[in-house]
Amino acid sequence: MSWMATERFEARTAPGGLALVQELVNTHGVTRFGADLLADLTTARHWLSGAAGQWAQAHGLEPPELSLPATDLDAVRELRTAVKGMLEIPPGERSTGPFDASGVVLPRAQAHLVADERGRVAILPAGTGASWLASAVWSEILLAQHDGSWSHLKLCRGPRCRTAFYDASRNGSAVWHNVRTCGNMANLRASRARRKGAGQGPGE
Template sequence: MSERAVAPGGLALVEALVNTVSLDTGEDRLAAEFGLSGAALADAQELREALRAACLAHAGRDMPPGRSVTLTRLLSRAPLLLSVDEKGTAALVPADAASLASRVAVAVATAVTEGTWQRLKACEAEDCHWAYYDRSPAGRSRWCTMAVCGSRAKMRSYRARRTAGRTDSPTAPAGPDRTDASPA
């Protein structure tokens, strides 16, 4: 679970939606945080997991079969409008402000045009997959936080290398045997 600042603009909504479930504890706050029930809750859960898959894809994983189709289907049903104000400024807005899918579609479309969509990622740790906004200069961060998930992953990798090193080579002698050395 991230200690990082929230994602910019509308991506904060997408990040918050994905992070309504904790994979390590199973706690799901989607209904409470978004005030959903019944079919709307089921649709939001499906949307959340499809968005998580997209965030994992941004982090370098392949989307599971069907997830991109699911995300496309869910967002295509979200009506959007192009609004123009008195100054001639145009903006994409949800046709139904109460529709979570419409608000997410606006956030994604806006992030795509701003070039920030690919920076919304999901943590690589299998027991986390927390959404976070990658603020690293190269855009290559892998964990929601280095202090927790990154440290755990690096420690597991280190231990695996040490274990592999012990099994790949015979036990090395501790050094010269000094018990029968003659005095000089």
């Protein structure tokens, strides 16, 4: 079992359950890496089953029994779009601080708060299909915003890539999901542009 959407891009995986958020974004299709995993119901069901199992394993839980009816497919795609939009915001510009209930509040999902015999509290997703996924994804974003890992989840700078990756660099300066692919391609284009510019004389 693996994070199949993220691994095909050879991107650094986010820690723990935050990888589910990254995985959802990375179901998008990129020509040189793979097709859209939410393009049809069959591939979407296969992806959700694997992702839910991997999420459960990360938390030491039993894999949830999920179904994804055809009517849920658009909701999963809309969730992906919403999360990707959040990651489009540069880490330094993302809102921090306490939740502000004085503005517009968008209902996103429901979840269960549970406690073990030692009083440790956890959030468990509620529902099934798209509702389970939304519950798990928003719960993981909440936890990541509180522990600081949210700012490390980014989108690749490559305009035709935009793959989600986890920036584990010391100064948080990484911009490519994979330096060997998108990074090298960008550097090659920049080098060609510089050589072309250097070859033009004044007035050309």
